Amino acid sequence: MKAMDIRIDGRVQGVSFRAWAQQEAQSLGLRGWIRNHPDMSVVAYIEGDDEAVDKMLDRMNSGPPAARVNRVRTAPAEPIGMEDFEIRA
Template sequence: MADSIVVTARVTGRVQGVWFRGWTQAEAERRGLCGWVRNDPDGSVIALIGGPEAEVRAMIATLHAGPEAARVAEVEIVHLDSDTVDLPEGFNVRR
């Protein structure tokens, strides 16, 4: 679909131990997005997010706030070629 995009997002700050992954999954599912989210050993949270461009952009904006206990310092976005990324069905939390 021409209006679909896929991005990776790296979120830094106080983002582990504050329910960031579960919150991200709920927000992505609410928007009908596909992908996954996981904690990174460096303390950040990494997400692969794909779907309609408007919904992905709205999700990116939401990541800047995060759940209530989070303190987001930065959200780094990398746009990927949606034709070459194998997105899972739905949105999963990875361990």
């Protein structure tokens, strides 16, 4: 089990990034959450199989078609046992 804290910078708000990320994470069997940050970035926490987490990080470097990702910053985290992947306010 691998877990990561993530911050995505760029044009990532107002482009359905959170809904896209939720769909991608669920398709990979990941759990966690994602939310908009006041500084116009998006922050997330994901946990799951090592390979699935790595695939999600790769996908987040592109994001949905309308997004423009400038940078994805990650930090290892402790798994907390989430049950699903949710969009937070």
